[in-house]
Amino acid sequence: DARPRVFSGIQPTADSFHLGNYLGALRSWVRMQDTHDCLYCVVDLHAITAGHEPKVLRQRTRVAAAQLLAIGIDPERSTLFVQSHVPAHAELAWVLGCITGFGEASRMTQFKDKAARQGAERASVGLFTYPVLMAADILLYRAAAVPVGEDQRQHLELSRDLAQRFNRDFGKTFVVPEAYIPTDTAKITDLQDPTSKMSKSSSTPNGIVELLDEPNRSAKRIRSAVTDTGREIVYDPEHKPGISNLLSIYSALAGESVAELEQRYEGHGYGDLKKDLGQVVADFTAPIRERTQAYLDDPAGLDKILAVGAEKARALADATLRQVYDRVGF
Ligand code: ADP
Ligand code: NA
Numbered sequence: 518d519a520r521p522r523v524f525s526g527i528q529p530t531a532d533s534f535h536l537g538n539y540l541g542a543l544r545s546w547v548r549m550q551d552t553h554d555c556l557y558c559v560v561d562l563h564a565i566t567a568g569h570e571p572k573v574l575r576q577r578t579r580v581a582a583a584q585l586l587a588i589g590i591d592p593e594r595s596t597l598f599v600q601s602h603v604p605a606h607a608e609l610a611w612v613l614g615c616i617t618g619f620g621e622a623s624r625m626t627q628f629k630d631k632a633a634r635q636g637a638e639r640a641s642v643g644l645f646t647y648p649v650l651m652a653a654d655i656l657l658y659r660a661a662a663v664p665v666g667e668d669q670r671q672h673l674e675l676s677r678d679l680a681q682r683f684n685r686d687f688g689k690t691f692v693v694p695e696a697y698i699p700t701d702t703a704k705i706t707d708l709q710d711p712t713s714k715m716s717k718s719s720s721t722p723n724g725i726v727e728l729l730d731e732p733n734r735s736a737k738r739i740r741s742a743v744t745d746t747g748r749e750i751v752y753d754p755e756h757k758p759g760i761s762n763l764l765s766i767y768s769a770l771a772g773e774s775v776a777e778l779e780q781r782y783e784g785h786g787y788g789d790l791k792k793d794l795g796q797v798v799a800d801f802t803a804p805i806r807e808r809t810q811a812y813l814d815d816p817a818g819l820d821k822i823l824a825v826g827a828e829k830a831r832a833l834a835d836a837t838l839r840q841v842y843d844r845v846g847f
Contacts, residue, residue, distance in 0.1 A: 529580070534581070535717060535720075560600045566644040586819075596830050605657055612841055612842075659837065664697045707721065
């Protein structure tokens, strides 16, 4: 496969992905399959860094994989797998941890933020070394490109530093990964608090649209989204964050430009837009929900898909790890 290789992971830390995850990341995962050699990973090792329930994690990992299949990740074209099925992730993370400076790791702002929230005694060492594990995820597959949002930029920078450092000290082994900025993503905000992002951890229950929501419920959440004062339907994130967010969602899902939508809704009220968008969202999520359920209803089939993915991933990862072990003197 001569196409550039891309690696991306997502944590199984919620019962469903939400529209922000989809429009901000997962939709571009689907599209990258046309241009890249893609490895997509449900990163369950990352998901135990901040406390978890084993039964819940096991279920969420399966639901996450089923949703990725349901949105169009094609296991024939891409390598779709679960991180814990490939032991080399943890093994390489150890080696990389040994070339990461304590001070360097301490500068990671995401850890500082999360540790500040959890308290220094509760925040785990796993949370601290999370970016090192992320570097291992990427470097194991010699990925050339990694799609990253703003929140992961510093972590990708660490991955690049570690790759370069290892190559310098032990001989050329890793590809230094580049950030890939997909052009087809949108940042989605909370429906009830449109100045903050739609997020599983911080949004109010009615502030988010989950892909696995009952479609009627999603439509209702859209209809009850907070909008701004005034009545004009125009895209103006600064002064009209609520209506702008709805226009972004509408544009992304319907494939129409914001300008086209503004024109169509000229002279209409917010209620018309919300009613229509509610329908667009429900029509979009309903088949995803059904397909996800179909994968979950066939546990042996899902296991098989993930086993094949893990086998493909292991072949690549083990080759890299063998070389790493050799170079470090094991
Ligand atoms: P959450 O913020 O709900 O915890 P994650 O941090 O697990 O979501 O993010 C998973 C992926 O989805 C990341 O690539 C992230 O950038 C993207 N993402 C999350 N929320 C949004 C959003 N509101 N708008 C756009 N992209 C988002
Ligand atoms: Na997050």
